[in-house]
Amino acid sequence: MNQKDLLRPVADAASLSAPLDNFNTADAVEFLNTLSLSRAADTLAALPLPRAVKMLEQPELNRGGDLVAAMPVARAAALLGLMADDRATDIVHELDEDERARLIPLLSPEARKAIQQLLSYPAHTAGALMTTEFVSVPSDWTVGRTLQHIREVERTRETVYAIYVLDPHTRALVQVVTMRRLITGLPEEPILDVAQVNPPVTVDVQLDQEEVAQLIRRHDLLAIPVVDAQHHVLGIVTVDDILDALIEESTEDVHKFGGMEALEKPYMQIGFFEMLRKRAGWLSVLFLGEMLTASAMQHYEDELARAVVLTLFIPLIMSSGGNSGSQATSLLIRSLALRELRLRDWWKVALREVPTGITLGAILGVLAIIRIVSWQLLGLHDYGEHWQLLALTIGAALVGIVTFGSLSGSMLPFILKRLGFDPASASAPFVATLVDVTGLVIYFSIAAMILRGTLL
Amino acid sequence: MNQKDLLRPVADAASLSAPLDNFNTADAVEFLNTLSLSRAADTLAALPLPRAVKMLEQPELNRGGDLVAAMPVARAAALLGLMADDRATDIVHELDEDERARLIPLLSPEARKAIQQLLSYPAHTAGALMTTEFVSVPSDWTVGRTLQHIREVERTRETVYAIYVLDPHTRALVQVVTMRRLITGLPEEPILDVAQVNPPVTVDVQLDQEEVAQLIRRHDLLAIPVVDAQHHVLGIVTVDDILDALIEESTEDVHKFGGMEALEKPYMQIGFFEMLRKRAGWLSVLFLGEMLTASAMQHYEDELARAVVLTLFIPLIMSSGGNSGSQATSLLIRSLALRELRLRDWWKVALREVPTGITLGAILGVLAIIRIVSWQLLGLHDYGEHWQLLALTIGAALVGIVTFGSLSGSMLPFILKRLGFDPASASAPFVATLVDVTGLVIYFSIAAMILRGTLL
Structure with a gap:
């Protein structure tokens, strides 16, 4: 099946997607949650791809894995490939071995690599929470060149408000530049001139999400870089992922305090x-x-x-x-x-x-x-x-x-x-x-x- | 006392502030929490104003009100005047009537007005949580003019990543522009060309912070505008305030589930x-x-x-x-x-x-x-x-x-x-x-x- 077939809505698409026309993403997700699994999967398959991707990326969407599994496999792969890789990984986590084996080979090599890497980190760690879609530039760039680069990649990045400045040779993290400081710089200024003064706050890939949340909160960050021992940026954890993680943790803590194992589902x-x-x-x-x-x-x-x-x-x-x-x-x-x-x-x-x-x-x-x-x-x-x-x-x-x-x-x-x-x-x-x-x-x-x- | 006197550190300042020299803000706050009240107040008074302001703005700082009350009143007023108005209001909340009566008249008219307004909203509501330091521009501006404006006001705004576009006559909220979309626009483009398509998500000043958090999370926002009946923007609630509020709510919920009234302090x-x-x-x-x-x-x-x-x-x-x-x-x-x-x-x-x-x-x-x-x-x-x-x-x-x-x-x-x-x-x-x-x-x-x- 080629890309064009995938983009063409399925039969009966208009009638399936019609109820969602006047909803914003959050309301549409809520509506989808009320449908039966097969009807929800058909509806999701009938929506224009960008809309369906946005809905699948919402943590409020229930049965994400089941929905993807119930869709035609080529369309499911198209959706996963277009999703933010951390959210796509969450969906793949919910699939069983067979479904993964059918879907993953259909992904683009980059998406496949990113998802397989993210799948390898234990749940509730910085690694499991992070996205690899961040903005990084070499430290010998100027403000103007960085801004131009951001304009080009903006649509494929989870956040552009923190820019990670890397050593041009070792690619190790040197500094973080915030967008608000970047736009105050002159185009010909070196990027490092608008960087923060303090060394960047980073976390290890294995760090528990609760500790990541504490760091993001303590330092009032919008995102925190996850680095390896050589200070290479493996990904970033953004504040909206932390918000979701904190709400999940609250639920787990209340369940545990009530004297039971935490449920992972509604x-x-x-x-x-x-x-x-x-x-x-x-x-x-x-x-x-x-x-x-x-x-x-x-x-x-x-x-x-x-x-x-x-x-x-x-x-x-x-x-x-x-x-x-x-x-x-x-x-x-x-x-x-x-x-x-x-x-x-x-x-x-x-x-x-x-x-x-x-x-x-x-x-x-x-x-x-x-x-x-x-x-x-x-x-x-x-x-x-x-x-x-x-x-x-x-x-x-x-x-x-x-x-x-x-x-x-x-x-x-x-x-x-x-x-x-x-x-x-x-x-x-x-x-x-x-x-x-x-x-x-x-x-x-x-x-x-x-x-x-x-x-x- | 003139501004210059206030900026001059108190006697013995060097020895008081020395231990903090190598700390970032979060660590310095933790250190301050371990000191006796009088020593902590002296230390805070001895620090350069911007550093002290940053530390007072951290929700992790304990005894904020007591510290301000224990400082020379002119310096306390200088600090409050420079703080983000929502955080300054939190501090004023902790002061007793006498201390407020001494401090508030020393503030600039704008700071005084903002703080008194914010003080009037009940705790745990959008109004109590919001800051009035946001970026708004009339809808007849261009992308370039907006960017120039942001460069000028950036240092005094809590966030510049959401720009609120107002009707030039009624000053009612028309649209929201995100910084990431703004920088992709051409300088001569009208600002509304880079605005979102959906109507902006807004909240009422009385809305409970838990509901505000749900909305911010559902719509993956960095800030949400608080509006009155005429759709005038009264302030914005930012995601870092919500993060703090959620952590506070989790604590309250666990205390209540444990069978007691929630504590408001450590x-x-x-x-x-x-x-x-x-x-x-x-x-x-x-x-x-x-x-x-x-x-x-x-x-x-x-x-x-x-x-x-x-x-x-x-x-x-x-x-x-x-x-x-x-x-x-x-x-x-x-x-x-x-x-x-x-x-x-x-x-x-x-x-x-x-x-x-x-x-x-x-x-x-x-x-x-x-x-x-x-x-x-x-x-x-x-x-x-x-x-x-x-x-x-x-x-x-x-x-x-x-x-x-x-x-x-x-x-x-x-x-x-x-x-x-x-x-x-x-x-x-x-x-x-x-x-x-x-x-x-x-x-x-x-x-x-x-x-x-x-x-x-």
Whole structure:
């Protein structure tokens, strides 16, 4: 099939593409997301190539891989070849081996090389995020020659606002020139005269996207160059890719904090069994951990039999420990992610959480005592003859458990980081489980102290 | 004090600013954050004005307001006057009334007007985020004249990469021209010839920053104009401000999901009582809600007295409901935030969560049965003569509770949204509390059904 055939819309094209005529790209993508897969693929195939390319490049487009796989293979290859190479790589990532084997040989040698190179970098790294479509010029060029070059290549570059100045011999990165400085220069000036003064901020191809985001943000950049050991520019990561990556990371962090594996697709697009796998793993691990509560309770079975009244408050007391732990963990996960705190600051945090936990526990303890006393005095429930001691037990247990919850919830992200894990892997259910088992032991120990000789 | 005095560094300046000589702005900011307030203020005052301005403009700089307040007032005013007006407004926001009254009269009339205008917009809106330092030109200008204008004003504009083309008479926004298209135009071409084809995407001054971020991301913009009803451009929100806002939102969302009010400052900078206030409120509300578990348990006190063995599994069963609820909530919070799902899709989610919950509950139920049977048969614990029925009770209760947890956890964000709240206000502890009370009722009802006539 030659280029002309590819550019000719498929039969029925007019009726398929008509609903999209009045939409901008973002709205058209949203419309496409609502269609069935085959209809969406037909519609995408019916659109003029530049329009279809633009839509495929939007990260909001769902089922990108499936759509490309469902299209005539020659048209799919034409679209991939015209896409920004980083976005095309994202699509190829979603294809299975067979589909890749059919499509990739149809690409131009340059597109094929770029995509295969980008495919080789692990997900969530600078390499996986970068595009190879940037502007670079030798350092012996003038401002005028650079501007002329940019005018010629503008349409095929993801950004032209950062220009990478390379050593003319080694092709190593020498400096970065911003477009705003470039246009203030005189045409005959050497390009290096309008370059920044500071050495360029660069990243390694393996750097995690979260660190790349921090650097882009810290230095207020529109793009950051990814370099190898010889300082050759392999690609650039642009701020709009970082924006997408940050939103993706937020989603992952919330999922993980909720106590499950992060989903990589929208909720409605996950298959039933994939969804089960993402949730059952952690749920079972937490369940096995929580079985220790049954063991702890078994250990105190005699006490429970003698003082059933103690069981009434078990859920209340345990949940308070979990809740205060969850608060502390959420605080520290973000402080560590934003590098407000370092690993070595753990003791400063511990020194703050202990008095905070004691005070929070005391507040809840007073609430609990008010509840028990007023229920007893109003005749709403009879907690037995030792109800004053029971109230004291519950109050004291709350101080102990909330303090322990705050302390362990705040230390958990540090411990995970120390062990080489992402502090964001600490989840609310995980903290709750941790605190539940210890909470029971604290509760029964305090009960044994206060109630020995009376209820126990 | 005249301008020259302000530009002259304070005494001892060399020794104060020396450590920063080899740092870039971001590193210098980090260094400043580690100093005591008075030393940091002295250092900032000792730096050359442009350097100090750049550092004050970094969102990573802590204690911005305190630093400005601690400086000689004339120097503070000089710094504020030179800062980007949106960042200067952020600093003024942190000052108390007295400090504002001392500082603002010293500003130039333009800076004063811009800052007072920006101060009037509520936090987290496009208005609060925008800068008034953008490039606009009348629509009857040429490409060449526009470029010349940009060269002249470049240093005082936050971005020059989006140029806003206004009606020469009404000054209403007509079109947006990107710098990359501008430089490809011929100098004598009318500016509108290189403008975009689509109508410009604009936002209202009141729009929430999260929506602004979605629009910037959807349309891959570097800046978005904020307009009034007559389509006058009031300011622009740039992508680097959005990046900062998104990171701030992620932090807030994690704090809220952890069950507390979001902190607005880094962990170590919050005072003890402010920290208590942020945590004690929700903790107490959850505690009062959780008190219903004590009421539920009181209701079943007779059953508990007859079958103490039932209490052994209460923490295990309740936490499983909370954990599955927390998973479902984390999924739906993000799906709603990313607009993958709409309010009207709630029933599709309910239809997925019920079978998912049943399956997850069955998996945990089998684990529990295995535990009880093996402990019994291995002689590790004696669950009494009706241990088979007990195992069945625990297994069945887990199916019921995990299904209820998944369903209510997934519906909670929809309900909050329906009631006009942010779905991200749903927290893991809140879901856990919700599920705990109902979980107890489910547990005891199933126990009553299965164990009637034997244990109960």
